[in-house]
Amino acid sequence: MDARTNERYRKRLLELREELRREGxxxxxxxxxxxxxxxxxxxxxxxxxxxxxxxxxxxxxxxxRRLQQIAEALERLDEEPDEFGLCESCDEPIPPRRMELQPWVHLCITCQSEQEEQDAPGSRKHLTDYR
Known part of the structure; x- marks a missing residue:
């Protein structure tokens, strides 16, 4: 991602953090x-x-949790600015609209869905799970 886009995300993350802190x-x-x-x-x-x-x-x-996610995103932005906006799982770019709405995300929608499915306790079993 280019420096200008990263700066826009940094500004958005800082605004969100300040908003959450003000709310208390x-x-x-x-x-x-x-x-x-x-x-x-x-x-x-x-x-x-x-x-x-x-x-x-x-x-x-x-x-x-959201404040922690924002702090982690700002840290990623500082440490690896070229990789910010790339999915940490598949290395594909996270869609810009998703990044605009949730600049703290680190997974694309597909990888996020897969992770949530794996993490869900008591999730429904499929017939193929019993082979």
Whole structure:
């Protein structure tokens, strides 16, 4: 990839990183806030609070993962600028549209799909898997 394109991706990655940092972590509402140790939790409100905790935790985990992916992409861009934008698995160029939308990716769509299929726990088995 040429230096101008790499600089455009660097700028986009830095913008995305700054945006995620500005948003900050999602507050996780405690289940027992304001209750004395001897008081019982409101059983009607508890499921909603627990669901909100799970959602906030998942969003924080995704945010942390995305920040890590951006940091890794910036590192790849610094260390191997000529290989940035090439699939790490098949060495084919990652389509420009994919790079524009997700400049942190390091696999083409085909290789990403194959990896996700292999990593999926309990994925469906095909008849040919039992030969």
């Amino acid at each position: 972590a999602v507050e996780i509402e405690p289940l027992r806030e304001g209750l004395e140790p001897t008081e019982k939790i409101d059983e009607d409100a508890a499921p909603l609070t627990e669901m909100n905790q799970v959602i906030a935790s998942n969003r924080n985990r995704l945010r942390t």
